[in-house]
Amino acid sequence: MTICRSLITPCSEFFGSRSGRVAWMLFCAALLLWTPPVASAKSKRHHGPRPEPELKILDLKVSPNPYTISSGSLQFSALVQLPKELNGATLLEVSSFITSPSQNSLRFLTTRKPLEPHAASTDGAAPPQISVALTWDGLDQKKVASGAGLYHFEVRAKLLANGEKGPRTQMVAWPKRGTIEVK
Numbered sequence: 158m159t160i161c162r163s164l165i166t167p168c169s170e171f172f173g174s175r176s177g178r179v180a181w182m183l184f185c186a187a188l189l190l191w192t193p194p195v196a197s198a199k200s201k202r203h204h205g206p207r208p209e210p211e212l213k214i215l216d217l218k219v220s221p222n223p224y225t226i227s228s229g230s231l232q233f234s235a236l237v238q239l240p241k242e243l244n245g246a247t248l249l250e251v252s253s254f255i256t257s258p259s260q261n262s263l264r265f266l267t268t269r270k271p272l273e274p275h276a277a278s279t280d281g282a283a284p285p286q287i288s289v290a291l292t293w294d295g296l297d298q299k300k301v302a303s304g305a306g307l308y309h310f311e312v313r314a315k316l317l318a319n320g321e322k323g324p325r326t327q328m329v330a331w332p333k334r335g336t337i338e339v340k
Contacts, residue, residue, distance in 0.1 A: 211240030212328045213237070215236045219231065223339070224338065231295065239316075245327070246272060253310055257303065267291075291312075307336050313330065
């Protein structure tokens with residue numbers, strides 16, 4: 158105990174003086190400036206905007222809008238532009254997710270189309286386009302008629318390739334979103 162006290166006393170006397178406090182502040186400032194940026198708090202790296210994928214939903218038509226459940230079905234017609242090269246993709250999947258404002262009523266629609274390989278155009282010709290239709294019968298996930306209101310939808314397109322454990326996603330298009338008035 159005596160040894161420790163003899164070591165602590167000179168340090169406390171030194172840092173208690175004006176020159177000791179100045180030395181301590183300079184030491185702390187040097188440590189702050191010396192700390193490498195990697196050791197400081199993690200910050201999110203800011204990248205530029207993501208480039209638009211080659212797979213695109215060029216046009217989306219929803220008819221009829223407003224939609225009356227008793228009048229039949231609602232049609233989502235999407236025009237999808239394929240990339241110049243499929244890179245092994247064999248299926249095009251187009252899906253729509255429809256939700257009510259309360260999130261109590263929802264429905265997921267999907268369709269898959271087999272793709273034929275196409276030659277990559279080198280002469281600047283437009284990439285191939287495929288028209289896909291999804292049909293909603295006005296029923297929710299429990300097969301009960303949806304109530305009236307403003308419903309939100311999101312349509313997505315994906316390119317799938319056959320893998321060892323089934324189809325695997327190769328490329329995803331940016332989604333198209335909108336609303337439907339259901340009466």
